[in-house]
Amino acid sequence: MVRTQRGATQDAVRRHNLAAILGHLHRNGPSSRAQLTRLLGLNRATIGTLVDELASRRLAVEAAEPERGARGRPSKVVGVRSDTFMVIAVEIGVDAITLALVSLGGLVIARDRCLMANDRDRSFERVVASIAERTSALLRRSQGQFTPVAMGVAVPGAVRSRDGFVHFAPNLGWRHAPLAARLREVLAGDAVVQIGNDANLGAMAEHSRGIASGVNDLVYLHAEVGVGGGIITGGRMLEGSSGYGGEVGHMQVNPDGAACHCGGHGCWETEVGEDALVRRAGLRPGGRSPAEQVLRQAREGDQDCLAAVEETARWISAGLINLVNSLNPEMLILGGMFEELLDLARPTITEQLHRGIYDSEHQRVELVTPRFGRDAVLIGAAELALQLILNDPAAVPPSDGQHPAPVPQFPSRPRGVALAGLEVLSAPERS
Amino acid sequence: MVRTQRGATQDAVRRHNLAAILGHLHRNGPSSRAQLTRLLGLNRATIGTLVDELASRRLAVEAAEPERGARGRPSKVVGVRSDTFMVIAVEIGVDAITLALVSLGGLVIARDRCLMANDRDRSFERVVASIAERTSALLRRSQGQFTPVAMGVAVPGAVRSRDGFVHFAPNLGWRHAPLAARLREVLAGDAVVQIGNDANLGAMAEHSRGIASGVNDLVYLHAEVGVGGGIITGGRMLEGSSGYGGEVGHMQVNPDGAACHCGGHGCWETEVGEDALVRRAGLRPGGRSPAEQVLRQAREGDQDCLAAVEETARWISAGLINLVNSLNPEMLILGGMFEELLDLARPTITEQLHRGIYDSEHQRVELVTPRFGRDAVLIGAAELALQLILNDPAAVPPSDGQHPAPVPQFPSRPRGVALAGLEVLSAPERS
The missing domain is CATH 3.30.420.40 (ATPase, nucleotide binding domain)
Known part of the structure; x- marks a missing residue:
């Protein structure tokens, strides 16, 4: 049986509207009452009552500064209070x-x-x-x-x-x-x-105030030894039925690939994680930051390290193709080691994606790096x-x-x- | 900028509640006012007003039949009208x-x-x-x-x-x-x-009134020559940013695989579509239903056809692993040719999934066939x-x-x- 929606009440409406105003101020900064009136499609008196309630709860504060460029009676500016909670x-x-x-x-x-x-x-x-x-x-x-x-x-x-x-x-x-x-x-x-x-949570941060602000369909990836993924579709976090959603490091991209610690084989992270990069460059995994060493030497023009980067980039593309063809995101956010690999091998990744994404002449996806980096x-x-x-x-x-x-x-x-x-x-x- | 929610109004509350009642009756059949009162968490008078409005709009009808097993004053039963719109x-x-x-x-x-x-x-x-x-x-x-x-x-x-x-x-x-x-x-x-x-839409049908009724995270698959996918996460259809969501037939599962009509290579549907099955059985694609012939002969015990079914089942698993590890669905619905392949090779598919799904001892996914079949x-x-x-x-x-x-x-x-x-x-x- 499909779950039946609960009914809505008057109280729920007020709470919904308070949340709409506070969320806007939190994400976008201070706003005049006039702007809020326009944005929320409610009348000025209702906005006034709601703003007063937020102020009484020490969540918002009003300043008498006029809106820049506005004429006539100055509209007050409302902002969140950052000094209370x-x-x-x-x-x-x-x-x-x-x-x-x-x-x-x-x-x-x-x-x-x-x-x-x-x-x-x-x-x-x-x-x-x-x-x-x-x-x-x-x-x-x-x-x-x-x-x-x-x-x-x-x-x-x-x-x-x-x-x-x-x-x-x-x-x-x-x-x-x-x-x-x-x-x-x-x-x-x-x-x-x-x-x-x-x-x-990385995906949530980039979605709510970072590079993907306003983007409702995105995949956030963070690669180090493994690959973590956060998927947002239709503006909502994809958690899956029991919280395992986004374990994209364990997509099987190589049927002949090496065993993974997860019990599978040919997992994406066995092909694109730090250890794979280091092995391809002929170095031994372990020790102090060998992946960073490969990336540094690649930037300096070392041929073996560049070849390792290129091969890793091709495997990165294989996983990205799967994600794009399943989820049709507007944006792929490549964080951690992927950020540097994208910088070094963007042409390879772009070309592989172009070949592998379904109807790629018309299906657009943006490749970006996170605004907040490791934060x-x-x-x-x-x-x-x-x-x-x-x-x-x-x-x-x-x-x-x-x-x-x-x-x-x-x-x-x-x-x-x-x-x-x-x-x-x-x-x-x-x- | 994250899109700001619009404010809610009284009218929106009434409409929300009318929709909650009608949707429940449409999906689950007739219900007493008392049941609706419990389900929606609204008081009896409000439910009465809402039901009257649905009746006046010729969307619902009340019958005086008592609720089965109820005592005291018989509660009327409300149902949708199937004779108006x-x-x-x-x-x-x-x-x-x-x-x-x-x-x-x-x-x-x-x-x-x-x-x-x-x-x-x-x-x-x-x-x-x-x-x-x-x-x-x-x-x-x-x-x-x-x-x-x-x-x-x-x-x-x-x-x-x-x-x-x-x-x-x-x-x-x-x-x-x-x-x-x-x-x-x-x-x-x-x-x-x-x-x-x-x-x-196949996914929507199975979700709203079929095998996946009440299941909020699912992938519906339909295989013939190609493989179509419908993904529902958190109870909502995954359409992607421009409507390309669910093109799972073009996940790249085999880096050494054959060219696909889409321009890519090693796509899932090149490994698990009807033509792949037919080729593996040593038949020539084309003509009248060669895939059905392979499936029939496999059911009759033909070794070449059984081997083709088993090999195809392994490639089916590869794609399913990608979907499960990305999306963590509660249910995979296998339709079209997949339905028969699941029937013939369930042990192989189950075992492969068990090996490939992340933390498969604890992450559960149900493999089912659609209730509505081709409808x-x-x-x-x-x-x-x-x-x-x-x-x-x-x-x-x-x-x-x-x-x-x-x-x-x-x-x-x-x-x-x-x-x-x-x-x-x-x-x-x-x-």
């Missing part, structure tokens, strides 16, 4: 955990990074403890000026975003890890913790957490107008207090 | 055009089929003329009892659904064909004509056209309650009359 963005990598405090509008308040030297550091409980410890330190540095509302965590693996469960993160050695639940326990009883796959995943983790405010600004309680609203400590306060601002978000659905 | 579903194949008149609830009122013997029959203008002629004949047979509201057309090619433009339909020899616009001209000035890719595409075309009523029931004008509402003739009446019932749907967006 914040989220904690966390990127769990293979060698390090990176954290940042980020406010509405994408302002980074503070950053931190801790290295993971060995498998013990990468163990589930150690990672959870490190995140909690570093979060406390970061929050102490921010001296309680901001109210923390949620945490967004990027994981290098297959995750079920609904409940923040990590199915499988091979590079960390994790399997069936209840990451969100465990972080909630360690941080504070009701902490809102959202988990996402790292490449998916994309962390920015995506912040966006994921900010969605909690952006999707439902009315869940943030209004200030009493006289005193600054109480600023709960996060994560050290008892259950419920830390996330007072967003408790309604975890309210059970009506049965 | 209908759509014309058209499937343009390679050898034939099939048409059907279909009403709400999926009731098929009448069917017709006309063969295309040669390239002249397949030319754009001839196809348009055939559709118009056969539609008139079908409508005469229905004797004006139903009000035709829209036409849905399935095309074997890449289409832009927004304006019904066919980019490329190689098997028909079409390029840049404004199909919806031309059909509107021939039928009646304002006829609502929606166009979709055939495999996409899936036609049923999908009907669903596409019915969306016009289902998405916005309020666009259908209410009856005056005394006389039956005027039943405009379609397609022979002058501009505007034919689709009086749905004119608002083509109203320009507010600027």
